[in-house]
Amino acid sequence: MIVAGFGCRSGADDAAMRAALAAHGRTVSALATLTHKARLVEPLANALALPLILIDPAAIRGVATPTQSAASLIAYGTGSVAEAVALTAAGRGARLIAARIISSDGRATCALAEGILA
Template sequence: MAGIGCRRGTSADELERVVRLALGLHELPIERLEAIATESEKATEPGFPELARRLSVRLVACTVSDLDRVAGQVLSPSKLVLKAKGLPSIAEASALVVAGRGARLLGARVASERATCAIATGEGR
């Protein structure tokens, strides 16, 4: 599962680049990806549904309360996200939420110029 955070207006191309970068760091092929997830407000950005369509995966919109429940498990908190959303993470927390029971991050989030991505595994949401 890939959790993604980004700046407003980030293109599907940039989102795809950061997802592929994160998967590559863990030596995982794109075909193993089951879902992408982000905070519900971000999920309305045009790049997210386009990315889900391109990769043939589901898009999961996580509520702030969903993300808050896993806040203690994030590896690399973001001061920017904390200030903007009151949460330590969007990418890592979204990955954990969508990974479901037994969720664990494979590593800290990676970043491109406008987006971040974290990969998690678990029993699914």
């Protein structure tokens, strides 16, 4: 199962998230984001008819990621929200298959992880 994890700023829109996801060029089985960002990602999940997995911010603290954002480290204790959310949502044995891509407007990031959902 491939999960697209999203990190986003409060002003992120559907177009930014679609662009970040499309840049990966892969079909995904589910979308994931932090619980308090659900309203931003939910329209995309609905449009794609994919489940949206919500992750508590505490669950990504300390998740090792290959890319590093100072803002993510300070706010969430991980280098990339998108990568950490994708890994956490993908479950047991998850591995990152695509590092985060940042939308052209800088408001959304998307990373892909593959694993066995819990």
